[in-house]
Amino acid sequence: MSAVQTLSALVLGHTDYGDTDRIVQLITAEQGRISALARGARSSKKRFTGTLELGSRIEATLRRGKGELWQFQAAELVHGHPHIRSFLESITLSAYLCEMVRELGRREQPEPKLFGLLDVALLVLDACTEPPQAAFRLGFEAKALSFAGLTPVLTQCAGCGQAADGPMIWSVSGGGMMHEACGVGPGVSSAWALAVEGFRRTPLSELVDTPAPTGGSPWLLSELMIWHQGRPLRSRELLITLEAG
Numbered sequence: 266m267s268a269v270q271t272l273s274a275l276v277l278g279h280t281d282y283g284d285t286d287r288i289v290q291l292i293t294a295e296q297g298r299i300s301a302l303a304r305g306a307r308s309s310k311k312r313f314t315g316t317l318e319l320g321s322r323i324e325a326t327l328r329r330g331k332g333e334l335w336q337f338q339a340a341e342l343v344h345g346h347p348h349i350r351s352f353l354e355s356i357t358l359s360a361y362l363c364e365m366v367r368e369l370g371r372r373e374q375p376e377p378k379l380f381g382l383l384d385v386a387l388l389v390l391d392a393c394t395e396p397p398q399a400a401f402r403l404g405f406e407a408k409a410l411s412f413a414g415l416t417p418v419l420t421q422c423a424g425c426g427q428a429a430d431g432p433m434i435w436s437v438s439g440g441g442m443m444h445e446a447c448g449v450g451p452g453v454s455s456a457w458a459l460a461v462e463g464f465r466r467t468p469l470s471e472l473v474d475t476p477a478p479t480g481g482s483p484w485l486l487s488e489l490m491i492w493h494q495g496r497p498l499r500s501r502e503l504l505i506t507l508e509a510g
């Protein structure tokens with residue numbers, strides 16, 4: 266494999282490094298999640314102008330460095346999703362989607378589905394004339410969990426495997442819906458779970474006008490992911506407030 270590669274990438278975040286540099290987290294189809302050092306990203310206005318912002322789609326020319334850190338040779342902006350910045354809720358949602366992919370994406374292993382999902386999600390979000398309804402986020406969460414091998418159980422009991430009948434609950438440790446007798450958690454209706462299973466199978470562009478289904482908290486998939494990762498999602502609290510408002 267060549268030491269220098271040009272990869273399509275989405276920016277998942279960055280941290281300042283030294284006086285003038287920046288370490289950028291990326292998701293790519295070929296190499297999964299990688300970190301890359303952008304030398305002079307904070308001192309030179311010209312070199313990386315506008316390319317390394319959260320959610321930016323870029324063509325990144327990267328040199329394989331020592332250990333896990335790659336080095337930017339060049340970065341070209343493909344799509345900056347400027348319309349997302351029209352709404353605080355859309356900005357927060359895009360940060361949340363990027364954070365989810367940062368948590369779920371495997372380091373330096375191919376992640377074509379997660380990359381493709383986030384790429385499409387940000388384009389759909391950028392095309393929205395107002396923040397999307399909750400089904401868009403639920404659909405994204407269900408797809409992302411599935412692509413990461415954590416498919417939520419939505420069509421039967423995650424405990425005994427039998428059909429959903431009678432009172433059902435949501436079990437984060439069990440991976441989804443369960444009979445009240447099979448697990449512990451907040452109540453959820455099987456109709457809610459079936460609706461979310463529908464979102465999982467529907468293109469994101471068709472979910473932007475669909476509100477959250479009734480019969481369960483709109484954050485149950487998110488809870489599943491937080492339980493699995495063992496740490497909170499930083500952008501979630503603000504998003505909960507904005508979605509509720």
Ligand SMILES: [Zn+2]
Pocket residue numbers: 422423424425426427443444446447
């Ligand atoms: Zn059961």
